[in-house]
Amino acid sequence: MQEIPEYDVAVVGGGNAALCAAITARRAGATVIVLERAPRDFRGGNSRHTRNFRCSHAAPGQYLTGTYTEDEFLSDLRSVNGGSIDESLARIAIQRSASCPEWMAREGVRFQAALHGTLQLGRTNLFFLGGGKALMNTYYASAERLGIDVFYDADVVDLRMAAGRCDSLDVRIAGRTQTIRAAAVVIASGGFEANLGWLREAWGDVADNFIVRGTPYNTGVPLKRMLEAGAQPIGDPRECHAIAVDARAPKFDGGIVTRLDCIPFGIVVNAHGQRFYDEGEEVWPKRYAIWGKLIARQPGQIAYSIVDAKTADKFMPSVFPPIVAGSIGELAKLITLPPASLETTVETFNRAVRPGTLDLSALDDCRTEGLTPNKTHWAQRLDAPPYWAYPLRPGITFTYLGLTVNAQTRVLMSNGQPAANVYAAGEVMAGNILLKGYLAGFGMTIGTVFGRIAGEEAARHAAR
């Protein structure tokens, strides 16, 4: 391992926000080092598992249909967050999102039209050709061409902060701890979703039943060090983007193939065989992200999605086979639920279904009456065997507790003053905009927009 020289900008992390910051800073003339904790094969943080990027646009383009105005984007963001969000930062994200595709294309990113996914996102979200790992490969190739020094297996164990300034970073590379000095530091190291101990602190024992959808490398060490050094936290440690994933998924890194899109097509019951939430509340892209936390609140953090033969081929297949039985009672036995209870739930549900015309692409008039909770759309009787069940667990994507930043992405210290030379981008500051809900593709918007701002600002600071 050679001596590491001094850099203008050190970027902590190796995902989308980190690479956007690094490339922007380098293009502005700064010397840049990227410290990626993962080995090369697993580089790219959670961005490796992403697929698209939400962006506003005033006219239809090659890859996006219709228009998506800033106002509509903002109102979508408000609705998933339940009203109050930091609008100044949200507006920056939304306004700047419009210019990102052009910048990305200049770096070599290739896009594709949204085709076969079940989330109808062709109007609001731009899809990366081949997905997030292809995107990250492109960014890393660009970084290499630009002469950015990228270190893999580089674990940032400490940030030496004094009087709101980061003097140096302690980094363990290949078992050896080294000190890296940089004029400015960009923290883009993600949330703490892969830190099971920290999740347990926030959630209690419940956290043991969480499945971490993404990279096992996001343990939040740089975030924790910054908070210990007096950075101002933002966000509830329990808040996160979490969805329903197949309970048979691996503990970490199962990525996209463990998610289940069948929830709106049937009913979801808990360990007692009882329903607990309106499965047809809204179109799936606007509701898929609440189911992780809904299941986290159920006994044993387990639930079961049950559909019948009528809808079994209407949703994307999961990587895990359904549990199949010829009757509800038999199905209950297979998934170890009390059969009488599940049979009662299904009978009660079936009786409550009102006649309607099924339309899976819109908020239709198929609903139940007199249930608690009702299913308000796409309600169909479960009466066509065989019946299919998928076991569900909360699948955490990323946590919202993070670093408070200003419009220049400078990290605010607890005295309200911005840190002299520390910037944050991506998941680690997403809590400034996301309070509880999630909009598909918005994490990549935050990463790209604020990554670019952080890169620009860090390079400007270093040039002073």
Added chain:
Amino acid sequence: MLPDDLVRHGQHVLTVCNACRYCEQYCPVFPALEKRRTFNAADLTYLANLCHNCGECLYACQFAPPHEFGINVPSLLAEVRTRSYEAQAWPSTLGRAFRRNGFRTGLAALALVFSALLLATIANGQAIASSDGSANFYGVISHGAMVTTFGAVSLFVLLALAVSSIRFWRDAEVGTVVAGRGIGPAMRDALTLRHLHGSGSDCTSNLEVRMPWRRWFHHCTFYGFALCFASTTVAAIYHSVFGWHAPYAYSSLPVLLGAAGGFGLLVGPLGLAALRQTRDPVLGGDETHGVDSLFLALLFLTSLTGLALLVLRHSPAMGILLVVHLAVVLVLLLTLPYGKFVHGVYRLLALVRYHSE
């Protein structure tokens, strides 16, 4: 048929792909697999022949090794192609011999055929070393002997290819869905190599570098081969219909077609062989390296000896060059059903099925 463990592994890989679908715009493999929920040996055989082994999907895969799901579609489908080509070859023993030991078997065949031709020529009292400069090919090997030998070999090759194609048709269940409307688009895709630049720009040809060379070298090889075939056909018509006998002038149609094709067959196979040297080994297909190299080598030698014969046909070397050239062409013909050549037939059939679905 395919070994059970390969089918099981394939089912695992394709089930993950079908639940992910991030690669759906790279090539037809993914839209085709999305039409299914389960995968059997026939599906694997069909999908394997839509794959060009470019690597885009592997480099883009969030589940690629060392991820515990271990998804590597190019290497899986390369393995399926190896196994299914072997199973479809007729007669099977020849298929196995070439698959396992392609290059050595090929060289042995070449030596054998060359010696046989040489002996036959000498035994017939035809002087191969002293040419009178008249480029009298049939003075070395009589027209009748040439027609008999090549006719017999060609018939055998056509029979072997027909049996293999029928086996592929059956194994990949092409017949269950094939429709006439699929033929046109399939021909277009095959002739333009559309899916080597299917997602707009060129596919990766080795490691993670996108270059147009694989496509261009393949075009040189394919169209070079087609032109040489056309040259031979025209010459045959000249001979039998019009009674115009070889040698033909430089400005004649057979020579012009043959020279152009020959140039393609020098550049194309050489380029493809060079690209193969820089291939990323994780993409698989190593097992067929020998037989694939043999095919490229024979194409190259066919062209080289053919062009040499054209240029030196009035020299004393003509006789021996002719024997060498004919031996190379005979071995090339003989190995067609057992090597890379069959992919042309199988892929075209797979594309017809793709465009019929």
